[in-house]
Amino acid sequence: MTQRVDWWVSLLQAFVVINIVMGGFAYLTLAERKVMGRMQLRYGPNRVGPYGLLQPIADLVKLLHKESFRPAAAIDWLYLLGPFLAAFTALATFSVIPFGPGWEIAGVYVPGQVADLDIALILIFAIGSIGAYGFIVGGWASDSKYALLGAMRTCAQLVSYEVALALSVLGVVIMAGSLSLTEIVAAQADSTWYVLPQIVGFLVFLLAGTAETSRAPFDLPEAEQELVAGYHTEYGGMRFGLYSMAEYINLITLSGLCVTLFLGGWHGIGFTPDWLAPAWFVAKVAVLLYVFIWMRTTLPRLRYDQLMRFGWKVLLPVATLNAVVTAILVVAL
Amino acid sequence: MLSNWLPFLFYALFAAAIPASMIALSFLLPKRPVARTRQKLLPFESGVSEGPPDRERRFTISFYLTAILFILFDIEVVFLYPLAVRLEELGWFGVGELAVFIGILAVAFVYVWRKGALRWS
Numbered sequence: 001m002t003q004r005v006d007w008w009v010s011l012l013q014a015f016v017v018i019n020i021v022m023g024g025f026a027y028l029t030l031a032e033r034k035v036m037g038r039m040q041l042r043y044g045p046n047r048v049g050p051y052g053l054l055q056p057i058a059d060l061v062k063l064l065h066k067e068s069f070r071p072a073a074a075i076d077w078l079y080l081l082g083p084f085l086a087a088f089t090a091l092a093t094f095s096v097i098p099f100g101p102g103w104e105i106a107g108v109y110v111p112g113q114v115a116d117l118d119i120a121l122i123l124i125f126a127i128g129s130i131g132a133y134g135f136i137v138g139g140w141a142s143d144s145k146y147a148l149l150g151a152m153r154t155c156a157q158l159v160s161y162e163v164a165l166a167l168s169v170l171g172v173v174i175m176a177g178s179l180s181l182t183e184i185v186a187a188q189a190d191s192t193w194y195v196l197p198q199i200v201g202f203l204v205f206l207l208a209g210t211a212e213t214s215r216a217p218f219d220l221p222e223a224e225q226e227l228v229a230g231y232h233t234e235y236g237g238m239r240f241g242l243y244s245m246a247e248y249i250n251l252i253t254l255s256g257l258c259v260t261l262f263l264g265g266w267h268g269i270g271f272t273p274d275w276l277a278p279a280w281f282v283a284k285v286a287v288l289l290y291v292f293i294w295m296r297t298t299l300p301r302l303r304y305d306q307l308m309r310f311g312w313k314v315l316l317p318v319a320t321l322n323a324v325v326t327a328i329l330v331v332a333l
Numbered sequence: 334m335l336s337n338w339l340p341f342l343f344y345a346l347f348a349a350a351i352p353a354s355m356i357a358l359s360f361l362l363p364k365r366p367v368a369r370t371r372q373k374l375l376p377f378e379s380g381v382s383e384g385p386p387d388r389e390r391r392f393t394i395s396f397y398l399t400a401i402l403f404i405l406f407d408i409e410v411v412f413l414y415p416l417a418v419r420l421e422e423l424g425w426f427g428v429g430e431l432a433v434f435i436g437i438l439a440v441a442f443v444y445v446w447r448k449g450a451l452r453w454s
Binding site for chain 2: 145312
């Protein structure tokens with residue numbers, strides 16, 4: 001299983017994968033606007049290119065050419081560090097998610113993920129936690145009332161749901177007996193997809209994950225009606241674009257992680273040829289992303305006290321119970 | 334084992350290069366001269382013209398409580414992970430340890446709940 005990987009293969013693969021993730025992000029923004037448009041009985045973007053397919057590129061060019069100003073009271077380097085940290089941590093986590101079994105191409109071994117680490121799961125949570133700094137640093141450095149309030153809310157929400165998120169995965173770790181994502185995928189191929197025995201964990205993960213990526217109905221950090229735009233009120237142009245990028249890429253990574261932990265990873269239903277594995281992975285991620293968009297158009301936003309109560313008083317106990325029950329069942333059976 | 338981290342390092346370098354280059358481009362690309370009127374440089378405030386900087390603003394105690402509780406519970410979760418990995422080998426002994434650990438956690442949780450630290454009003 002653990003074959004030697006040449007360094008230049010890793011370098012090339014890292015470059016290709018990060019570009020695919022960036023492309024995925026660009027077209028996720030378009031897909032979201034299209035799907036939301038259709039669900040609200042309108043067309044969504046359809047002017048730039050056929051079916052609006054060039055819209056993300058137009059958006060990027062527009063954002064890059066926007067006037068770059070910042071409030072005079074903002075702390076300059078922290079103000080720029082905020083979006084950088086958010087985008088960097090969002091991008092970096094995808095590296096450990098496996099999307100295939102590994103291939104032998106022209107005598108060169110290409111692994112099924114960029115980095116196969118023993119502690120991949122811990123790494124994802126660790127880097128994700130650093131991502132919270134991106135939001136609070138940016139919101140604090142802007143020195144605006146709304147940005148500061150938004151940053152405080154974001155932070156409290158992120159840390160509250162992180163506990164539930166980490167606990168919901170515990171059942172999977174107990175069943176697979178490993179923190180390595182490749183081994184968790186392999187363990188699911190041997191038994192069954194963990195969404196069946198870990199249905200409670202799956203649901204808690206999905207809900208806590210929605211809150212972690214601040215998606216509706218948990219999009220309190222950027223509740224337009226109360227906070228203007230939340231932590232990125234004072235950001236414009238590409239600095240705002242980076243925050244938006246961080247949010248969408250976090251969503252992609254979260255969906256990828258969910259697929260890896262609960263939905264069998266890159267394994268398809270029945271026999272999957274090796275070359276088809278990434279297609280299965282992408283298809284499952286796409287379905288999950290569609291569910292997230294669907295949720296956004298369907299559910300109204302929670303109130304902040306409801307949000308905190310739900311995280312601490314519902315998700316946390318449920319996730320803990322799920323872990324204990326899983327532990328007892330795994331040892332007993 | 335350590336060589337497994339090299340691909341991650343490559344990837345992290347790209348992940349850092351993308352936002353860094355975008356921030357750099359946001360300085361280089363805009364052609365229009367930056368108009369620096371006083372009103373524009375003020376932080377956003379709809380209708381109200383200006384106020385003192387609010388970086389020292391005080392916040393609801395609930396935010397601090399949440400942060401402290403997060404540290405408590407998240408560290409407990411971190412302790413649970415190594416146990417979870419080895420649980421099948423440890424068998425009932427492991428489950429017992431898990432039960433004791435989560436039992437103590439549950440007592441603390443009930444205490445925090447009854448004290449109203451989780452209540453936002």
